[in-house]
Amino acid sequence: xxxxxxxxxxxxxxxxxxxxxxxxxxxxxxxxxxxxxxxxxxxxxxxxxxxxxxxxxxxxxxxxxxxxxxxxxxxxxxxxxxxxxxxxxxxxxxxxxxxxxxxxxxxxxxxxxxxxxxxxxxxxxxxxxxxxxxxxxxxxxxxxxxxxxxxxxxxxxxxxxxxxxxxxxxxxxxxxxxxxxxxxxxxxxxxxxxxxxxxxxxxxxxxxxxxxxxxxxxxxxxxxxxxxxxxxxxxxxxxxxxxxxxxxxxxxxxxxxxxx
Numbered sequence: 001x002x003x004x005x006x007x008x009x010x011x012x013x014x015x016x017x018x019x020x021x022x023x024x025x026x027x028x029x030x031x032x033x034x035x036x037x038x039x040x041x042x043x044x045x046x047x048x049x050x051x052x053x054x055x056x057x058x059x060x061x062x063x064x065x066x067x068x069x070x071x072x073x074x075x076x077x078x079x080x081x082x083x084x085x086x087x088x089x090x091x092x093x094x095x096x097x098x099x100x101x102x103x104x105x106x107x108x109x110x111x112x113x114x115x116x117x118x119x120x121x122x123x124x125x126x127x128x129x130x131x132x133x134x135x136x137x138x139x140x141x142x143x144x145x146x147x148x149x150x151x152x153x154x155x156x157x158x159x160x161x162x163x164x165x166x167x168x169x170x171x172x173x174x175x176x177x178x179x180x181x182x183x184x185x186x187x188x189x190x191x192x193x194x195x196x197x198x199x200x201x202x203x204x205x206x207x208x209x210x211x212x213x214x215x216x217x218x219x220x221x222x223x224x225x226x227x228x229x230x231x232x233x234x235x236x237x238x239x240x241x242x243x244x245x246x247x248x249x250x251x252x253x254x255x256x257x258x259x260x
Contacts, residue, residue, distance in 0.1 A: 026066035032057065033067055037076050037087055038176045044089040044236050046078065063135035074173040084105055090237045094174040095226060101171045103219045105164050106152065113159035113203045121158035125151060125200055129193060136189035144189050145180050151196055155203070178226055181233065186225035192218070194201055 033053070037040045050068065054061045068085050071077040075094055079085045128151045135144040156165035183189060195218040202211035230237045 004086075024063070026063035026070075028201060029053070029057060029059060029063045030067035030070045033071060034074070034076065037071070038173070039145065039180055040177070042087050044087050046087045048087065050085070052109055075171070076173050089235075090230075091174055092226060092230060092237065092240075094224065095178050098172045098175040099219060100220075102126045102168050102175065105168055106156075106219060107212045107215050109156050109159050109161045109164055110199060110203060110215040111208040112161060113155055114206050114208040114211045116206070117158040117203065122152065122204055125154050125158065128154060129196055129200065132189070132193045132196065136184075136193060139184060141180065141183035141189070144183060145248065145254060148179070148196075150191065155199075175222065177236075178222055181229050181236065182222070182225040186228055187221055191220070195221070202255055 005111055033042070033048075042048070048068070050061050050064050054064045058066070068077060068079060072079050073087075075091070076088060077085050078088050128147055131152070132144060132147045135147060152168075156162065156168070177189075195214065198214040199211055199218060202208075202214050
């Protein structure tokens with residue numbers, strides 16, 4: 001399994017286009033830093049300088065301070081008084097907790113979507129799948145990851161579950177780092193596209209149970225890749241992650257007793 005390339009220096013964190021009409025500056029700083037952490041531009045253990053980031057992003061220190069607080073609440077950084085702010089290592093427990101929440105919510109979204117979504121939204125989702133195939137063929141994990149987010153977000157919005165997607169976004173920060181790290185070796189991108197297509201075909205056919213099952217199988221892929229990634233990249237994970245059970249095995253099905 002190929003190791004991540006050397007992390008970008010802080011100066012290469014992409015600058016933001018500050019637009020007060022769309023989001024607060026602090027929110028834009030937060031999203032920029034969150035993306036850099038998820039895509040491993042800022043790797044676990046990296047020290048973050050409030051002043052340095054403010055200068056790079058051409059903003060004051062106050063929105064950076066606010067962004068650090070939100071990143072801390074998301075479990076991506078740890079603020080240590082008198083010592084600094086650091087990108088945290090990946091917690092296997094936090095990943096599996098987030099996956100549990102995401103599965104419950106997104107399977108419900110898939111069922112809701114199968115009750116009917118606008119034809120335009122369905123076409124947009126199919127277009128995203130086409131773009132994902134192109135990104136997979138080009139071995140472009142960053143673009144593929146952006147499109148993966150767009151697919152799941154688009155399905156939630158099409159099903160009129162915008163708030164549900166907001167809940168997912170707030171819960172899945174740790175999960176996103178593992179998802180990105182798994183591309184393309186631990187989880188082949190074409191396999192993920194095929195799973196997206198299966199979800200969308202079930203939604204388009206109005207088959208709620210099938211859409212639910214397809215989404216559930218898709219979101220459980222991370223349980224397969226997590227132990228392998230923790231073993232391959234121990235410096236990225238909290239100690240013991242490779243040995244942790246990712247999920248308890250379901251109990252065996254109970255056999256019905258036959259009447260005598």
